[in-house]
Amino acid sequence: xxxxxxxxxxxxxxxxxxxxxxxxxxxxxxxxxxxxxxxxxxxxxxxxxxxxxxxxxxxxxxxxxxxxxxxxxxxxxxxxxxxxxxxxxxxxxxxxxxxxxxxxxxxxxxxxxxxxxxxxxxxxxxxxxxxxxxxxxxxxxxxxxxxxxxxxxxxxxxxxxxxxxxxxxxxxxxxxxxxxxxxxxxxxxxxxxxxxxxxxxxxxxxxxxxxxxxxxxxxxxxxxxxxxxxxxxxxxxxxxxxxxxxxxxxxxxxxxxxxxxxxxxxxxxxxxxxxxxxxxxxxxxxxxxxxxxxxxxxxxxxxxxxxxxxxxxxxxxxxxxxxxxxxxxxxxxxxxxxxxxxxxxxxxxxxxxxxxxxxxx
Amino acid sequence: xxxxxxxxxxxxxxxxxxxxxxxxxxxxxxxxxxxxxxxxxxxxxxxxxxxxxxxxxxxxxxxxxxxxxxxxxxxxxxxxxxxxxxxxxxxxxxxxxxxxxxxxxxxxxxxxxxxxxxxxxxxxxxxxxxxxxxxxxxxxxxxxxxxxxxxxxxxxxxxxxxxxxxxxxxxxxxxxxxxxxxxxxxxxxxxxxxxxxxxxxxxxxxxxxxxxxxxxxxxxxxxxxxxxxxxxxxxxxxxxxxxxxxxxxxxxxxxxxxxxxxxxxxxxxxxxxxxxxxxxxxxxxxxxxxxxxxxxxxxxxxxxxxxxxxxxxxxxxxxxxxxxxxxxxxxxxxxxxxxxxxxxxxxxxxxxxxxxxxxxx
Numbered sequence: 082x083x084x085x086x087x088x089x090x091x092x093x094x095x096x097x098x099x100x101x102x103x104x105x106x107x108x109x110x111x112x113x114x115x116x117x118x119x120x121x122x123x124x125x126x127x128x129x130x131x132x133x134x135x136x137x138x139x140x141x142x143x144x145x146x147x148x149x150x151x152x153x154x155x156x157x158x159x160x161x162x163x164x165x166x167x168x169x170x171x172x173x174x175x176x177x178x179x180x181x182x183x184x185x186x187x188x189x190x191x192x193x194x195x196x197x198x199x200x201x202x203x204x205x206x207x208x209x210x211x212x213x214x215x216x217x218x219x220x221x222x223x224x225x226x227x228x229x230x231x232x233x234x235x236x237x238x239x240x241x242x243x244x245x246x247x248x249x250x251x252x253x254x255x256x257x258x259x260x261x262x263x264x265x266x267x268x269x270x271x272x273x274x275x276x277x278x279x280x281x282x283x284x285x286x287x288x289x290x291x292x293x294x295x296x297x298x299x300x301x302x303x304x305x306x307x308x309x310x311x312x313x314x315x316x317x318x319x320x321x322x323x324x325x326x327x328x329x330x331x332x333x334x335x336x337x338x339x340x341x342x343x344x345x346x347x348x349x350x351x352x353x354x355x356x357x358x359x360x361x362x363x364x365x366x367x368x369x370x371x372x373x374x375x376x377x378x379x380x381x382x383x384x385x386x387x388x389x390x391x392x393x394x395x396x397x398x399x400x401x402x403x404x405x406x407x408x409x410x411x412x413x414x415x416x417x418x419x420x421x422x423x424x425x426x427x428x429x430x431x432x433x434x435x436x437x438x439x440x441x442x
Numbered sequence: 443x444x445x446x447x448x449x450x451x452x453x454x455x456x457x458x459x460x461x462x463x464x465x466x467x468x469x470x471x472x473x474x475x476x477x478x479x480x481x482x483x484x485x486x487x488x489x490x491x492x493x494x495x496x497x498x499x500x501x502x503x504x505x506x507x508x509x510x511x512x513x514x515x516x517x518x519x520x521x522x523x524x525x526x527x528x529x530x531x532x533x534x535x536x537x538x539x540x541x542x543x544x545x546x547x548x549x550x551x552x553x554x555x556x557x558x559x560x561x562x563x564x565x566x567x568x569x570x571x572x573x574x575x576x577x578x579x580x581x582x583x584x585x586x587x588x589x590x591x592x593x594x595x596x597x598x599x600x601x602x603x604x605x606x607x608x609x610x611x612x613x614x615x616x617x618x619x620x621x622x623x624x625x626x627x628x629x630x631x632x633x634x635x636x637x638x639x640x641x642x643x644x645x646x647x648x649x650x651x652x653x654x655x656x657x658x659x660x661x662x663x664x665x666x667x668x669x670x671x672x673x674x675x676x677x678x679x680x681x682x683x684x685x686x687x688x689x690x691x692x693x694x695x696x697x698x699x700x701x702x703x704x705x706x707x708x709x710x711x712x713x714x715x716x717x718x719x720x721x722x723x724x725x726x727x728x729x730x731x732x733x734x735x736x737x738x739x740x741x742x743x744x745x746x747x748x749x750x751x752x753x754x755x756x757x758x759x760x761x762x763x764x765x766x767x768x769x770x771x772x773x774x775x776x777x778x779x780x781x782x783x784x785x786x787x788x789x790x791x792x793x794x795x796x797x798x799x800x801x802x803x
Contacts, residue, residue, distance in 0.1 A: 114614045159612030161587040181559060181571060185552040195546040198573050207585070208573035210542060214563045224568070226522040228589070251520030253475045334750065360751065367754040390721065390751055392697065393728040 115158040124154035131155075135162050174253075177201055177415060178230035180221065181210040184303035187358065189386045189403070196408025204416050206231070218242050226252035232419050237261030237270060238306050255422040258415060262310060264428065269418050271411070273432040275307050279314020281401045282355040282383050283327075285436035291353035291381050292324040297361050300333040308357055311385075315355055330354070332361060339368035346374050352381065353442070359384035359391035362398055366441060381442035396440030404433030476519040485515035492516075496523050535614075538562055538776060539591035541582065542571040545664035548719065550747045550764070557769025565777050567592070579603050587613035593780050598622030598631060599667050616783040619776060623671060625789065630779050632772070634793040636668050640675020642762045643716040643744050644688075646797035652714035652742055653685040658722050661694040669718055672746075676716055691715070693722060700729035707735050713742065714803070720745035720752035723759055727802060742803035757801030765794030 117135070121128045126147060133141045134151040155161075186194070198208045209228065213221040222245030225233055233249050235241045237259030246257045246267040257268040264270040279296070286294055296315050298308045312329055319325035328351065332338055346369060356362035362384030369376055376382050376396060384391055384400040391398035406414075418427065478496070482489045487508060494502045495512040516522075547555070559569045570589065574582040583606030586594055594610050596602045598620030607618045607628040618629040625631040640657070647655055657676050659669045673690055680686035689712065693699055707730060717723035723745030730737055737743050737757060745752055745761040752759035767775075779788065 115612060159609050161584045161609060161613050181569065183556075185549070185556040186547070187552075188546070188549065191546040191548075191552065195544075198542060199575060202573060202575045208542065210571035210573075212559045212563060212569035212571075214560060223522045227524060229524065248520050248522060251476060252522050336750070336753065363751055363754050389695065389697070390724060393724050394754065 115160040117160065117162070119158055120151065120154045120160050123158060124150045126151060132162075135160075174229050174231045175206050176228060176230040177206045177208050177232045177234060178225050178228060179208060179210050179234045180225070180236065181212045181214070183214050184301070187360065187386065188388055188390075189405075193405055193408055193411075197411050198408070200407075200409045200412030201415065204412055206412075206416070218245050219248070221245070222248045225249060226254070229253050232256040232258065232415055234258050234260060234415065235268075236306070237263045237265065237268075237272070239263055241265050241268070243267055255420075256415065256418040258418065260431075261306075267426065269427045270429070271406075271414070272428060272430045274430075275310035275432075276314035276317065277432055277434045278385050278401050278403065279311035279316075279355065280318045281314070281434040281436050282311075282385065283315035283318025283325075284321075285399070285401075285438070286353045286355065286381055286383060286442060287318060287322050287325055289353075289381060289442055291442075292322065293326055293328070293351045293353065294319065295328050295330045295349065295351045295354040297332045297354060297356040297365065298329050299357055299361060300331050300338070304357075311355075311357065332356075332365065334361065334364065336364070336368070339364045340371070343368035343372035343374065346372060346380070352379065353383070354380060355383050355385075357385065359386045359388040359398060359400055362400070362441075363391060363394055366394060366396075366398065377441050383436075383442050387437055392439070394441075399439045399442035400437050402435045402437045404435065406431050476521040478521065478523070480519055481512065481515045481521050484519060485511045487512060493523075496521075535590050535592050536567050537589060537591040538567045538569050538593045538595060539586050539589060540569060540571050540595045541586070541597065542573045542575070544575050545662070548721065548747065549749055549751075550766075554766055554769055554772075558772050559769070561768075561770045561773030562776065565773055567773075567777070579606050580609070582606070583609045586610060587615070590614050593617040593619065593776055595619050595621060595776065596629075597667075598624045598626065598629075598633070600624055602626050602629070604628055616781075617776065617779040619779065621792075622667075628787065630788045631790070632767075632775070633789060633791045635791075636671035636793075637675035637678065638793055638795045639746050639762050639764065640672035640677075640716065641679045642675070642795040642797050643672075643746065644676035644679025644686075645682075646760070646762075646799070647714045647716065647742055647744060647803060648679060648683050648686055650714075650742060650803055652803075653683065654687055654689070654712045654714065655680065656689050656691045656710065656712040656715040658693045658715060658717040658726065659690050660718055660722060661692050661699070665718075672716075672718065693717075693726065695722065695725065697725070697729070700725045701732070704729035704733035704735065707733060707741070713740065714744070715741060716744050716746075718746065720747045720749040720759060720761055723761070723802075724752060724755055727755060727757075727759065738802050744797075744803050748798055753800070755802075760800045760803035761798050763796045763798045765796065767792055 117128050117131045121131045131151055133143055134148050135155060201208050211225055213224050218240040219242060226249050229252060233254055238261045241259060243266040246265055249257050258271060259265050259268050260271045260273060262274045294315060296312045316327050319327050332342055354365060356365045362382055366376055366382045369380060374380055384398050387400045387402040391400055478489050478492045482492045492512055494504055495509050496516060562569050572586055574585050579601040580603060587610050590613060594615055599622045602620060604627040607626055610618050619632060620626050620629050621632045621634060623635045655676060657673045677688050680688050693703055715726060717726045723743055727737055727743045735741055745759050748761045748763040752761055
């Protein structure tokens with residue numbers, strides 16, 4: 082939490098102190114949180130019986146009237162079991178924890194995540210996205226472990242360390258799966274190497290005879306994880322061609338920034354742009370056209386993601402299509418490794434890429 | 443969880459049974475999950491001391507060497523406290539729980555959520571998005587309550603009931619805040635009435651002399667919460683004009699569906715479309731142009747959300763701009779009501795709307 086200034090931290094402590102444990106006269110919710118003992122007392126049964134009924138334990142037979150009495154008492158008191166306590170008793174939870182992305186998600190991720198979430202739900206898991214923003218890898222792993230997830234699906238970007246994996250497993254996680262370019266010892270890896278995206282775009286542009294390639298690097302913070310390897314991928318593709326050179330281009334996601342770049346396009350002497358993704362490519366394409374640059378005549382523009390919206394501009398946007406796994410396939414993979422915690426770490430290269438040539442390159 | 447077929451449910455149970463509580467010879471993670479008692483034993487201190495150190499309790503003075511010994515023992519064993527147990531001891535957690543949206547999120551929500559998440563983080567809260575997909579309101583509230591959040595920010599769409607609010611408060615939540623069109627007893631309400639969006643679009647189109655207004659209703663499941671009130675809002679605006687009529691138009695988010703709608707546009711006899719949001723509007727605008735319909739000459743097209751991408755098409759898309767609160771303002775509001783749990787329920791109308799006339803209407 083290095084990003085929280087000292088002063089705020091002090092304010093925070095000051096704010097926390099007076100609250101106490103459900104303290105404070107006049108607070109509407111000052112009544113203590115009901116416990117299973119309260120439920121047992123009201124229902125006239127043992128705490129064990131309450132636990133059996135509310136956790137749907139099947140090992141013990143409980144008569145229907147008793148079951149109903151316990152349920153009614155719990156309802157009356159507003160008692161719900163602790164998730165963590167319950168998972169402790171059951172030996173496992175059904176929570177799949179995913180760190181929430183630190184940057185606004187794009188349309189492609191939004192759809193994949195939605196699919197994954199529903200597919201895991203159908204397999205009786207609950208996906209929890211945890212906002213461990215700004216924490217170091219080990220601090221984040223400890224914070225995730227506190228929720229006792231049965232599986233963690235974390236970015237494979239170097240944040241999670243082998244030590245973090247160990248902490249998670251010691252806390253009961255049956256599977257830790259990374260999604261990204263790097264492998265972490267002890268975790269399964271779904272490898273998604275963003276360099277492949279850049280390499281695919283670079284090779285496509287060079288194949289079209291372009292040799293002076295600008296590569297858009299979004300100015301918005303948090304995109305480095307994706308933009309740096311994409312840039313490296315274009316550079317790698319350019320090595321195959323003696324004439325080719327690659328120029329990084331900072332671009333903010335707004336019309337002004339795009340217009341500023343477009344008006345000095347002539348000075349840059351470029352004949353192609355790989356614009357990070359389709360959204361930035363649409364922005365740059367329009368700005369270049371407004372500045373009188375002929376696309377693709379003078380300059381080719383290429384995006385990535387194959388968004389529907391990219392097909393709506395004219396010329397239609399060429400793009401890198403990513404062949405991501407379906408949410409269903411990802412969910413099945415998570416389920417399989419959770420059910421085989423003793424299995425060896427699996428590595429699946431997941432990101433297929435393909436250049437889709439439309440009219441802008 | 444009514445959407446899970448019987449058969450899957452049976453499979454689920456079959457799958458669960460053999461797992462047991464950390465059972466199973468040969469499982470790599472078969473060692474029991476370390477407890478604070480294990481840490482206390484290794485460090486040669488009491489469990490209370492372990493608890494004081496690991497929960498950063500300031501009420502008790504603990505020498506630095508002891509603190510270090512406990513920390514080292516915890517690290518060695520891979521022990522992390524239970525989140526729920528810790529919040530029980532502290533009397534409160536710092537978790538703000540938000541149900542994860544059931545549909546892929548759009549760019550506008552994605553940006554607002556990201557802002558909110560960072561702003562709450564700066565106030566030392568952790569945002570957890572909980573995937574309670576397909577659960578009834580009361581089941582969902584119980585599942586949320588199990589994580590013992592200090593605040594819940596739930597959709598105000600009728601899912602959450604007064605009973606659900608009660609369950610959450612009884613479990614220790616200091617504030618329940620709804621975000622959406624409806625108020626729920628016992629909860630603070632950030633009112634966002636989607637009818638206003640439709641009304642604004644309808645009034646704008648009628649003001650431009652259009653009287654035969656098609657309203658796009660996305661075919662993708664899960665959008666009804668937004669699309670139905672937006673349609674109702676256009677209808678309400680049309681009541682002010684005797685000549686105006688409103689026709690709902692089903693549209694899937696793909697080019698084929700848009701083209702099918704566009705080729706029969708002449709038969710529909712419409713002179714305007716409010717296309718749900720900018721993404722659908724961009725799709726429809728392009729399809730109409732490809733089908734030879736003059737926009738805005740023959741037909742006006744209007745979106746909503748004021749996305750940057752909508753400004754990139756020609757004609758530039760007219761839209762309904764929503765004046766959402768900043769993430770910072772929302773976070774401050776959540777923080778304020780958490781710190782005053784005895785305060786009366788607050789109601790804030792949040793959604794300002796404004797027609798942005800560009801070139802498509």
